[in-house]
Amino acid sequence: MSSSSYSEYHVPETAPPADLKAPCPPPLAAAPSGDFWNETQWKVLLSLLDAVVPSIVSESDVTNKFDQRKLSQSQYSAAAAKAQASVQMKPSDELLKAYLQERMLDKPAFVDNLKRTLDSLPPKTKNDLGGVLSLLSSRAGAFVLTGYCTPVQEQPIHIREAILQSWLKSWIGTLRGLGKSLTMVAHVAYLETSPLFKQITGYPDVPADWKAGRHFDYTFLQFPADPAPAVIETDVVVVGSGCGGAVVARTLAEAGHRVVVVDKGSYFPPSQLPMPQEEGSRYMYENQGFIATEDGSLSAVAGGCWGGGGAVNWSVCLQTQGFVRREWARQHGLAWFETQDFQDALDRVCGLAGASEDGVRHPHRARVVLDGARRLGWHAKATPVNSAGEDHWCGHCHLGCGGAGKLSTVVSWLPAAAEAGARFIEGFLVDRVLFDDDGKKATGVVGTWTSRDGNGGVSGPLSERTTRQVEIRAKKVVLSAGSLWSPLILMKSGVKNRNLGRNLRLHPCNFVSACFEEETRPWEGGIITSVCTSFENLDGQGHGVKLEPTCMLPYAALSWVPWRSGLDFKLGALRYRHLANFISLTRDRDSGSVFPDPVTGRPRIDYTPSRFDAAHTLEGAVALAQMCYVAGATEIAVVLPGIEPFVRAAPPPPPPQKQAGGDDDDSGSNLGVSDPAFEKWIAHVRKVGNRTPDAAFSSAHQMGTCRMSSHAGAGVVDPRGRVWGREALYVADASVFPSASGVNPMVTNMAIADHIARGIARELVSGA
Numbered sequence: 001m002s003s004s005s006y007s008e009y010h011v012p013e014t015a016p017p018a019d020l021k022a023p024c025p026p027p028l029a030a031a032p033s034g035d036f037w038n039e040t041q042w043k044v045l046l047s048l049l050d051a052v053v054p055s056i057v058s059e060s061d062v063t064n065k066f067d068q069r070k071l072s073q074s075q076y077s078a079a080a081a082k083a084q085a086s087v088q089m090k091p092s093d094e095l096l097k098a099y100l101q102e103r104m105l106d107k108p109a110f111v112d113n114l115k116r117t118l119d120s121l122p123p124k125t126k127n128d129l130g131g132v133l134s135l136l137s138s139r140a141g142a143f144v145l146t147g148y149c150t151p152v153q154e155q156p157i158h159i160r161e162a163i164l165q166s167w168l169k170s171w172i173g174t175l176r177g178l179g180k181s182l183t184m185v186a187h188v189a190y191l192e193t194s195p196l197f198k199q200i201t202g203y204p205d206v207p208a209d210w211k212a213g214r215h216f217d218y219t220f221l222q223f224p225a226d227p228a229p230a231v232i233e234t235d236v237v238v239v240g241s242g243c244g245g246a247v248v249a250r251t252l253a254e255a256g257h258r259v260v261v262v263d264k265g266s267y268f269p270p271s272q273l274p275m276p277q278e279e280g281s282r283y284m285y286e287n288q289g290f291i292a293t294e295d296g297s298l299s300a301v302a303g304g305c306w307g308g309g310g311a312v313n314w315s316v317c318l319q320t321q322g323f324v325r326r327e328w329a330r331q332h333g334l335a336w337f338e339t340q341d342f343q344d345a346l347d348r349v350c351g352l353a354g355a356s357e358d359g360v361r362h363p364h365r366a367r368v369v370l371d372g373a374r375r376l377g378w379h380a381k382a383t384p385v386n387s388a389g390e391d392h393w394c395g396h397c398h399l400g401c402g403g404a405g406k407l408s409t410v411v412s413w414l415p416a417a418a419e420a421g422a423r424f425i426e427g428f429l430v431d432r433v434l435f436d437d438d439g440k441k442a443t444g445v446v447g448t449w450t451s452r453d454g455n456g457g458v459s460g461p462l463s464e465r466t467t468r469q470v471e472i473r474a475k476k477v478v479l480s481a482g483s484l485w486s487p488l489i490l491m492k493s494g495v496k497n498r499n500l501g502r503n504l505r506l507h508p509c510n511f512v513s514a515c516f517e518e519e520t521r522p523w524e525g526g527i528i529t530s531v532c533t534s535f536e537n538l539d540g541q542g543h544g545v546k547l548e549p550t551c552m553l554p555y556a557a558l559s560w561v562p563w564r565s566g567l568d569f570k571l572g573a574l575r576y577r578h579l580a581n582f583i584s585l586t587r588d589r590d591s592g593s594v595f596p597d598p599v600t601g602r603p604r605i606d607y608t609p610s611r612f613d614a615a616h617t618l619e620g621a622v623a624l625a626q627m628c629y630v631a632g633a634t635e636i637a638v639v640l641p642g643i644e645p646f647v648r649a650a651p652p653p654p655p656p657q658k659q660a661g662g663d664d665d666d667s668g669s670n671l672g673v674s675d676p677a678f679e680k681w682i683a684h685v686r687k688v689g690n691r692t693p694d695a696a697f698s699s700a701h702q703m704g705t706c707r708m709s710s711h712a713g714a715g716v717v718d719p720r721g722r723v724w725g726r727e728a729l730y731v732a733d734a735s736v737f738p739s740a741s742g743v744n745p746m747v748t749n750m751a752i753a754d755h756i757a758r759g760i761a762r763e764l765v766s767g768a
Contacts, residue, residue, distance in 0.1 A: 006230060007222045009452070011267055022206045023402055025275040026268070026283060029459040031112035032119040036126050041133040043153040045182075046105055049114065051160035052186035053194075054566040055103035066156050067103065069566055079567060086575050088519055091200050099196045100570060104189070113189040113278055120288045123599045132178065145175070161566060168563070168641065176694050177296050180641075183563035184299075184696075188289075191555040191573070192278040201576040203523055203554055205276045206402075207394050212271040213404025216415040220267070221425045223449055229469040230449075234258045234423075235764060237445055237474040239430050239489065241265070242308020243746050244733030244753040245480030246413035247349065251757035253420035257764055260472055261417065262428040262447070266458045267306035267410070273400030277555045280399030283458060284312050286484065286603075293592070293605045297693035298508055300605060301700050302484055305400075306426050309482070310409030310746065312398055313700075314527040314551065315385035317355035318743035319346045320751070323542040332738040333710030334719055342751065349750035354388030354407040361391050363525025365549035365580035368514070370530045372627030373547075376673070378534035380547075385526060395523045398551045425449060428470060433477055433493040433729060442729035444473040476728050476760055478721075480753065483702035483735035484603035488596050490706070490716070490731075495723060499716050503707045504592040505740035506699035508609045509583040510621045510690055511550070511560050511639035514628035517651070519577045522552035528744070535623055536587065536742065538616050543589045545620030546743065547627070550583045557581050560696045562641050582628070583698075584620025587742035588613040594705050608692050617697070618690045622682055626673050640695050642688045646681040701745050706735035708752075721756035732756040 034042060054069040058076035062068055071079065079100070084090055091099070104110040118126070135141030136152040143149045146163045155163070167179035191197060198205070223230045235258040238245045245261060253259045266283065274280065281289035286304040293300070303309035320337070329338040336342055360382050362370065373380035385392065385406075392405040404411050418424065430447035449470045453460025479486045487501040531548050538544035551557065558573055592607025609617065621638050625646070628636045637645040673679070690697075709715025712724040715738070721730040732753040734745050741748045762768075 005224060006232075007224075008219045009222045011218045011220070011269055020212060020271060022210060023212070023272055023274060025272050025279045026457050027459045028112075028279055028282060030461065031115045034115045034119070036119070037130050037133065040137045040153070041130050044133045044136045044151070046111070046114075047153045047155070047160055048164065048182055049186040049189075050103070050105050051157050051164055052183050052563060052566060053104050053190045053569060054157055054161070056100040056567055056570065061101070067105075069157055069161065071567070079571065083571055083574050086571070087577060089202060089577060095196075095200055099200045099574070102194065102196045104194065107193060109193040110189050113193050114185065116282065116288060117185060117189065122597050122602075122604060164563070165565070173693070180694065180696070181292075181296060184559055187559040187561070187563070187569070188555050191558055192276075192281070197554065197573060200574060203576065206274070207396050208524075210402055212402055213411075215269045215271065215404070216411070216418070218267055218418070218424065221423060222451065223466070223468045223470060225466045226468060229446070229471045231471050231473065232260060233473045234260045235474060236260070236476045236478060236760065237262065237472045238478045238480055239445060240308060240480035240482060240485070240733060241306050241409060241414060241424075242303060242480060242482060242733065243310045243409060243749045245308065245478070246310060246409035246417065247750045247753040248478050248480060248732050248757040248760075249417035249422050250413045250420070251754060252761055253417045253422040255761040257761065259417065259422040260425065260474070261414070261422055262425045262430065262445070262472070263306050263308070264427065264429040265303075265305040265308070266426050266452070268400060270402050270404045273402040274396035275399045277399065277553060281555070284400060291484075291603065291605055293607045295608055295693045297608050297695070298506065298605075298697040298699055300506060300698070300702065302482060302702060307408060307410035307414065310413070312400065313408075313746060314397065314744070315387065315392065315406050316528050316744040317350055317353060317384040317386050317747050318531070319350065320741060320748045321743060323537065324742050327542060328738045332708070332714070334708060334738060336719060336755070342755070345751035345754045346747060349754055350384070350747060353386040353412065353747075353750070355384040355386050355747070356389045357382045357384050358389035359387065359391050360385060360526065360529050361393060362529050363395070363549075364516075364520040365522070365552070365582065366525070366528070366530040368580055368627060368631040369532055369547060369549055369582070372631045373532045373534065375630045376626060378532055378623075380530055380532040380534075383529055383531050385529065393525055395525055395527055395552060397527060398553055398556065425470070427451065430481070430489055431492065433479075433489065434471070434473075435493075435726075439494070440725070441727040442477040444471060445477060446471045475764065476730065478730045478732050478756075478760070479706075480731070480733040482733050483705045484594055484605075486731050486733055486735045487594055487705040487716070488601070488603055490723065491596065492601070495726065497716050497724065499707055499709075499714070501595055501705050502591065502593045503704040503739075504594055504605070504607055505588050505703045505737070506592070506607055507585050507701040507703075507740060508588055508613060508617060508697045508699055509585050510617045510695065510697060512582045512584070512621050512624035512628065513557070513561070513637045513639055514580050514582075514631075514633035515575055515578050515635040516580065516632065517578070517634055520580050521577065522557065522579055522581075527551050532623070532627070535616075535620055538619060539589075541589075542742065543587050543613070543616060545587070545616050546585045547620055547624055548583050548585055550581050552579070552581055560639050560698070561637070562639065562696075580628075582624045584617050584624055586613050586617045586620065587740045591704065609697050614690050614692065614695075618686065621690070622685060625682065625685070629673055629675070629678055638685050640685075640688065640690050643685055646678060649677060701734070701741075703734045703737040703740055703745060706731045708736040708738055720759045721752075730756055730760060
């Protein structure tokens, strides 16, 4: 590799100190000023959010009539009794009182969290919301939007609560959307920053028996400050270090080619992982945690750190199913997907990733899927995970794997690439692909590199860090920046293709949450270790749902719950130790698109789950509710507006006992779904439905925005991953999927990247 002047930075803590008892996460960056809104606008917003998670007191304990939600003594006693009866780990009266009385606006961490979250919104969204806040601060605007002439910030808290409740039930869709967004933002900030929530539920930021895992001695290139661009020459530049990019880097480096991998994210060693909830959201994910679609109907999460989605995903290693392979081969003209070569690629990446069902120990929610499906005559199975047959009892990997037991991109693929000679650059945001004079052949990339701060961290202000334009000249350019960024880089590089950024599939999900008499300890165990597949082909064309357990970190598990009142939310959150959540993950037939924000250039998503796909998601949610019922749940919530939870009228039968052979004993249990009250509730769920944008949909999988195709008019890349109409330019990530994979996409992504990388290696050897 030839280059301008550069140095190398070794990330420290190769051997964590023996006395390190807990992770040492990076500190949060200073909160932004919030100067995109004025003081009055902020007062209006905070007054509304204060009503979402209010301070709740009895009438005898009121100290602030304006900002405390007062209950009569009898109401307060009933609420306290309900709280005590709902959990096995009974809080003291003093702790319960403090929990209910906690006012988050008095805590700087809560306000700073809000500022960070809201600062990440697109400029237009901030401007639009700011306009609404201004209206609410005036008498005329408040009357139009609330029915009261008093500005919102001057209303007592019980009126603010009533305003939010009215918005959520309004016939005006914009008001329902506003209420939904405000309550979710408040929920997330509360769950990420409330010390009393953690104290009363026992949620730990660190897994039990935590020990930092092995640490690869990563080396990243560094550049001195200079107005002139730094220049690097290499054989291949790979943009993105996620599941696609890591496989490409390893394959090409081990084939003897010079490889440089760049990523806008930063690397975090096991000694810093898992991070607390807010730090993990800010540092390890795109857009500081969530990206909302244009109409607010869906929130997407995508990895944004070194290692991409592979560093934070939930370990699932499901291979592409036969009906999807046939669709891609026969409907899209991509014959390779029905060949033995594709199966070999799948097996190869699974082997290198340590994919196995051996050593899998199922947590409570995974057993609900397995046992519930069996009792209902449905098919469920354990999911292979990438922990090489070792027990990986950690529910925190969504925020980074401190034990390094997950053979992720960061633990396995990228270290192997480095050992074969690959070089890495973190903090490098690619601006565009460079082309030769005729504009056809890619010759490299150019972008902006940002150093770490003076302490070797990532929280220092940008004004104290070095930025430098860097040009990487290469024989081959591979974009593996993911389905949100790869199409945007191509757009900014002047690539014209009507399919670019379109055909976006997201595997939209609805949630089902169940409460059990026994403690579930939801933060423990593998996040997904089982799946029910009986509803994966609801239309006869391969579109349907997978039913899976999901992440149970508090902000991921509780922020989606439809808000009814401040008291209802706090009492519900108190039962966290007894909850198990599930997703109805939809193989979506219909698609959306991604496009750049005109001001920031960051990805924005235009996607609304279609009626066709949402109907499948709803059927999956109904099936999950039935699973939870036969598994003995005492309360079941389909997390959709307008649907009250189902509460069992009588205690459930005792759970089945394990027999010597390992099977459950169903003798004497009566856990069918023929309960008339439950059947009536299910009918109501179907009637109300999951209409958008009111219903809460989520997504952790983005696919298809640089679709692979058999001819130029149908996609962005050819069957070898080459961008149509260009030379030496490739895409190798989930954006090349012809349609939704229908399974957690990591293995499919890696197998396709393996195929594309092997083709590039052959071209480099032949001089093509």
